[in-house]
Amino acid sequence: MLETITATRYVVPLKEGGSLPAVVEGSDDGTWVVKFRGAGQGLKVLVAEVVVGELARALGLRVPALKLVELPEPIAKYEADEEVQDLLTASLGLNLGVDLLPGAFAYDGSQPPPADEAATILWLDAFTANIDRTPHNPNLVRWHGNTWCIDHGAALYFHYSWPSKGSNPERFAAQRFECTSHIMWGVATEAAATHERLSAQVDAQLLERILALVPDEWLEATDAMPTPADVRGAYVENLLARLASPQAWSPAHAEGAR
Numbered sequence: 640m641l642e643t644i645t646a647t648r649y650v651v652p653l654k655e656g657g658s659l660p661a662v663v664e665g666s667d668d669g670t671w672v673v674k675f676r677g678a679g680q681g682l683k684v685l686v687a688e689v690v691v692g693e694l695a696r697a698l699g700l701r702v703p704a705l706k707l708v709e710l711p712e713p714i715a716k717y718e719a720d721e722e723v724q725d726l727l728t729a730s731l732g733l734n735l736g737v738d739l740l741p742g743a744f745a746y747d748g749s750q751p752p753p754a755d756e757a758a759t760i761l762w763l764d765a766f767t768a769n770i771d772r773t774p775h776n777p778n779l780v781r782w783h784g785n786t787w788c789i790d791h792g793a794a795l796y797f798h799y800s801w802p803s804k805g806s807n808p809e810r811f812a813a814q815r816f817e818c819t820s821h822i823m824w825g826v827a828t829e830a831a832a833t834h835e836r837l838s839a840q841v842d843a844q845l846l847e848r849i850l851a852l853v854p855d856e857w858l859e860a861t862d863a864m865p866t867p868a869d870v871r872g873a874y875v876e877n878l879l880a881r882l883a884s885p886q887a888w889s890p891a892h893a894e895g896a897r
Contacts, residue, residue: 640852640854641705641706641852644706645709647664647666648663649663650662650663659678661673663736665706665736667706672736672737673734673735674737674792675710675729676729677730683799684792685734685735686798686874687791687793687795688737688791689705689849690850692791694767694846700759702788702789703738705735705738706736710730711731712731714727715728732856733856740782740787744781745777745779746780746781746786748822750781751786751826752785754827754828755829757823757827758890759833760786760827761821761890762837764794765816765818766878766882767791767878768797768888769791769793770794770816771793778790795874795877801861802859806877812883813887814887818890827890834889834890834891841882847875851871
């Protein structure tokens with residue numbers, strides 16, 4: 640799994656983000672943006688953050704470091720704000736920490752990344768069905784002159800059908816992606832070459848290694864997937880099925896829309 644630290648102080652809530660994140664100090668003397676398991680969007684958001692974030696890192700994109708943050712009861716007990724206290728109480732146990740990039744500012748398109756990096760970001764989001772990287776909500780920041788990818792909780796929509804509808808890799812494989820609404824559509828080039836390069840890097844071994852980073856307790860079992868290993872296998876199966884059907888989503892197939 641990812642390295643685990645303990646939260647030592649709740650510092651301040653962040654206004655951005657639907658998962659009610661907050662800045663928290665950790666036992667490693669670091670400062671982390673923590674996304675809480677007790678937020679309304681639940682554990683699947685944390686799984687998507689790890690899977691897509693670490694896949695981005697494996698493809699050469701800049702992503703803040705991730706750690707697991709154990710939230711002890713005293714932090715929740717002594718928080719004065721009732722709403723925050725309720726969130727922390729519901730989040731005792733393992734949460735997700737995203738390294739705070741001090742001084743980073745929101746991406747506004749005035750300093751776009753190189754075309755090949757933009758193409759990688761676009762491909763990653765199309766592959767993982769991440770609909771939340773648009774001009775309205777870039778989920779990118781600029782830090783030390785580079786573009787960093789953040790907030791991947793909206794990706795991997797297929798797991799929200801669990802447990803009611805179960806895993807359906809064919810349906811996810813056929814899910815279209817609207818590349819033209821992506822913030823990198825006007826910057827990315829060489830879509831076909833990018834697909835060839837990146838699809839060759841993604842295989843079962845890589846996906847299994849990334850899924851191994853996710854804590855067992857975040858993987859919600861179903862009747863059809865009763866163990867964490869089964870749930871991990873379903874993620875890998877869905878992603879491999881999508882990789883095998885690029886005509887439904889790959890930016891290379893959307894080139895004609897330019």
